[in-house]
Amino acid sequence: MKKLRLILQIAKKGAIGEKAKITLRELAKELEVSPQTILRWFDELEKEGYVARTVEGKKTCIELTDKALSYLEELYDELSNVLYQGVIIGEVISGLGEGAYYVRQYAPLIKEYLGFNPYPGTLNIKIIFPRTIFDALCNVKPILIPGFVKNGRTFGDVRAYRVKINGIEGAIVVPSRTIHPPKIAEIIAPVYLREELNLKDGSRIKLKVIR
Secondary structure, eight states: OHHHHHHHHHHHTTOSSSOEEEOHHHHHHHHTSOHHHHHHHHHHHHHHTSEEEEEETTEEEEEEOHHHHHHHHHHHHHHHHHHOSSEEEEEEEOOOSOHHHHHHHHHHHHHHHHSSOOOSSOEEEEEEESSSHHHHHTTSOOEEEOOEEETTEEEOOEEEEEEEETTEEEEEEEETTOOSOTTEEEEEOSSOHHHHTTOOTTOEEEEEEOO
16 A cells, blocks of 8 residues: 555656656655655565665655556556446435427437436436546447437437446437536436435435446
8 A cells, every 4th residue: 555655646747758856855745654654665566666766965756666656557457447336326416407308309208219218307327436426437339319409499418328227228318509517417218216216315226337
């Protein structure tokens, strides 16, 4: 853990591909340890081949080695595999009340492209994990529901991502002109999810993305 903390802090200071001038006191304060501890950690990292170090006056010039960069890449891959397995955790919130209208307009296309007749309304959840809806869906190919014109009004494309909620299949829908921030997800399903799953504002819910 100490090795990772120090490597990450050094990386933040720009020591990737070039040397960065860093004081031991500065690092010690940021990592809440003593300068002597930082010096010992540096000695260990240098001995293990993770950093290249020279000293210029009171500043230490540090550069992460290829071994350190490979270590960070491997760690990133492992964390991604663990954290982003298509699981979304959210908290139920109230929407703006417009979901029912739009679901009715798109209902024939939802049936055609997603294979179910949607309940006229959406379940809105505030994303708790991962950070945003885009983080959760970045590696998933959406089903594109095309836009159309109805009674002189234009309805834009909608991206749909299949999900399963407590065994019920539905979809997260992202309108091309969404007004929601990336922390909010709108879910459609063939049933009234609040009633079916006994949900209320504040209820925590888990979604599984169907790839």
